[in-house]
Amino acid sequence: MALNGYLLFIVSILVLGYLLELTVALLNLRSLSPRLPAEFAGVYDAVQYARSQEYTRATTRFSLVRATVSLILTLLFILAGGFNGVDLLARGFGLPSIPTGLLFTGLLALLSAVLSLPFSVYSTFVIEQRFGFNTTTPATFVLDLFKGLGLAVALGGPLLAVIFWLFEASGPRAWLYCWAASVAFVLVVQVLAPVVILPLFNKFAPLAEGELKEAITRYAASQRFALQGIHTMDGSKRSTRANAFFTGFGRFRRIVFFDTLMDKLSTAEIVAVLAHEMGHYKLKHIPVMLALSILQMGLLFFILSLFLNNQGLFAAFGMEHVSVYASLVFFGFLYAPISTLMAIGFNIVSRQNEYQADRFAARTLDHGAESLISGLKKLSVSNLSNLTPHPLHVMLNSSHPPVLARIEALRRLQTGQVDG
Missing domain, CATH: 3.30.2010.10 (Metalloproteases ("zincins"), catalytic domain)
Structure with missing residues (x-):
């Protein structure tokens, strides 16, 4: 495959993204402290605390193995012309462009799922089992896979078909129509999730x-x-x-x-957790985050419209044919840096929302701060949470502040030192 500017950029994005993940993971491991934070004295014993740190090490090392394998396979697939092979296979059925696009994206998604399956199995039945978290049976695991596949086909298929059609038939304003269709889809799913989708997986x-x-x-x-x-x-x-x-x-x-x-948790602690969740509702965090997601979606479709059927981009992937559906897939590689920056911004907003919801709970309950602190401690111990994550890890990956930072903020509230 000939090297062009787009290919060089995409390979650089993949490699730099991997190096960033590796750096953050190593820093996070180095930030593990053998000394139990004073706030958790009497809550964690030495054995539990050591176990929580071993859990962080195990999951971090596993994520690095997974990221390494993913990088190698992705680069090999691109350089070997794998996308072109899948496209030719999909076109071989002689279907119109939209069904061909659905088949192309479906085959790629299926290939990704198959390659991810061993990692999911190991994570669930080895790591989570080892640390006492897993209660999933093999039957439930398999059933979840098929249910997820069914939902992807039933919900994602029609949405993708609409997006393909709009980009093919609607001209320069297609990105606006795709944005509107996607927003409508998200809102409908938000309404249906509690009564239709979630009950498929849980009682x-x-x-x-x-x-x-x-x-x-x-x-x-x-x-x-x-x-x-x-x-x-x-x-x-x-x-x-x-x-x-x-x-x-x-x-x-x-x-x-x-x-x-x-x-x-005790009754008081559960009510404090409820008060925190109600804080998100009362403080309008849910609609604000949804609105930000919708704006991000609009930006994505607009930038995507600039790269549709780009000859240089298709040459980077060794494609013999140019298509709208493959443009969407390839654009995902170009959008990765923007997506990372957006995620950092979303995480900043989300962490601030968590502090605000904590304050709401503390102020609207008798002894709310103490009940919430007690509940957070118990949940941290139960979930073997990392009490000392590295700041860079928090910035890039955490939608919630570290539990110690949340407790410190609640302590300040108890003493009348109100955060901004």
Whole structure:
């Protein structure tokens, strides 16, 4: 394959991205401290703390192996003309351009899934199993794969077909129409997720009557928050990790607690976690983040429109035919640096949102700061969280602040030192 400017740029992006990931991972490993932070004295014992650090080492090393294999295979696939081979295979069926494009992207997605499968199996059944997190059975794992594939075909296929058609038929304003179609798709999925998509993977049940439900109802009433439903989810079906979240909009809105959370936290701590999640809702974090995502989507489609059917880009991948559908795939390589910068910005906003939601919980609950701190500690111990991540790792990869930083901010709030 002849070397051109686009190919050199893409290879550079891939290699530099890998080197950045390697650097961050090594810095994160070096930041592991054998000394238990004073805030966690009496919460972590020496054995648990050592185990949490070993978990960070194991997952980090595994991610580096995965990244290394991914880089090598991607470079070999590009340089060997793999994309052209898949395109010729898809064109061999003699279908119109849009079905051919769906077949092309589907084959690439299937190839990626097959190559990723061994890593997913090892992560779930070796690493997560070793550290006591995994509760996924092989049957559930396989069923999840097929359900995910079915959703990708049922939801992603029609959206891709619309995007292909719009770019082929709508002229210079196609990117605007693609943006509008994608926004409509995202909003519909947001509404349907709690009632149609999530129940495909987990069982949801109304929270049982009792002390916890009464405490939640009282708190919601104090905040003039109309509860549409409080549910528990069988998170223990796949993992021992604990979580809680809001999902959906309007009458489809749900508050969801993992069943594992119910087993690990006290009533006051669970209500504090709920107050944090409600803080996101009350402070408009959810629609703001959604709006930012929509703006990012518009930028993506606009820049994409500038590279459609670019001869130099197709030459970089050794393609014999130029097409809209392959343009979308190849543009993903060019967009990677912008995507990284966007992710950093999103993470900054998200971390600030977490601090604000913590403050909301602390201010709207009696002893809210202490209950939330206690809950955060228990969840950190339960999830073997890294208590001392490197700042560069946090900047690039973390949507939540480190738990110690969150606790310090809550302590300052307790003493009247209000953060900005």
